[in-house]
Amino acid sequence: MALATLLGAILAIIAGAYALDLFVFFSRDSREPQYVRSRVPLIGHLIGISKRGAGRYYTDVASSQPSGIFTLPIFNFKLYVISERKLISAIKRHARTISLTPFAAKTLKTLSGLGDIVLGIQDHLQGPLETKEFDRVQRASMSAGPDPDAMASVSARVTLELVEELAMKAKAGAGTRIELYTWLKHLIALSASEGMFGPMNPFRDRK
Numbered sequence: 001m002a003l004a005t006l007l008g009a010i011l012a013i014i015a016g017a018y019a020l021d022l023f024v025f026f027s028r029d030s031r032e033p034q035y036v037r038s039r040v041p042l043i044g045h046l047i048g049i050s051k052r053g054a055g056r057y058y059t060d061v062a063s064s065q066p067s068g069i070f071t072l073p074i075f076n077f078k079l080y081v082i083s084e085r086k087l088i089s090a091i092k093r094h095a096r097t098i099s100l101t102p103f104a105a106k107t108l109k110t111l112s113g114l115g116d117i118v119l120g121i122q123d124h125l126q127g128p129l130e131t132k133e134f135d136r137v138q139r140a141s142m143s144a145g146p147d148p149d150a151m152a153s154v155s156a157r158v159t160l161e162l163v164e165e166l167a168m169k170a171k172a173g174a175g176t177r178i179e180l181y182t183w184l185k186h187l188i189a190l191s192a193s194e195g196m197f198g199p200m201n202p203f204r205d206r207k
């Protein structure tokens with residue numbers, strides 16, 4: 001009796017999961033990208049991402065999709081995946097409808113360790129009024145012309161200085177031991193930012 005009850009409960013859960021999965025699938029808004037159903041209802045995509053990693057899983061799913069953009073539903077949460085680069089520029093042109101800015105801000109915070117005030121300047125949609133002017137100046141300075149060339153020259157100079165500094169340390173004794181990953185991380189951060197911040201570059205502080 002207990003076994004029959006357990007089996008009945010399991011079957012009811014499975015049937016409910018498939019029914020809910022069908023409901024999510026057929027309730028798709030016509031303006032949304034096509035849904036991709038998983039073999040396991042509701043959590044199949046989550047399992048795939050956990051096992052293979054997000055990048056590899058998205059690539060595997062994209063290889064079987066005719067469209068360059070699709071939706072991976074997980075319960076009532078939706079992942080919109082873009083597999084064609086040409087669609088990214090189209091999305092950027094409609095920044096008020098859908099924006100990559102929040103994701104860029106989160107990535108920037110993780111990689112740079114900048115504070116909320118500085119990150120707010122990068123939020124061109126919900127940030128303070130100064131963000132639009134900052135965006136305009138940033139785009140103008142990064143457009144083709146002498147400014148990017150000057151920044152590239154500074155980057156090359158800083159890289160050469162750090163390499164020469166390392167070479168001098170090696171000549172001073174029988175050899176020198178360094179943490180290669182730490183040294184490269186400092187070199188990349190400093191050379192990429194020196195042209196923007198100048199002598200007061202905060203990335204000069206190794207901490």
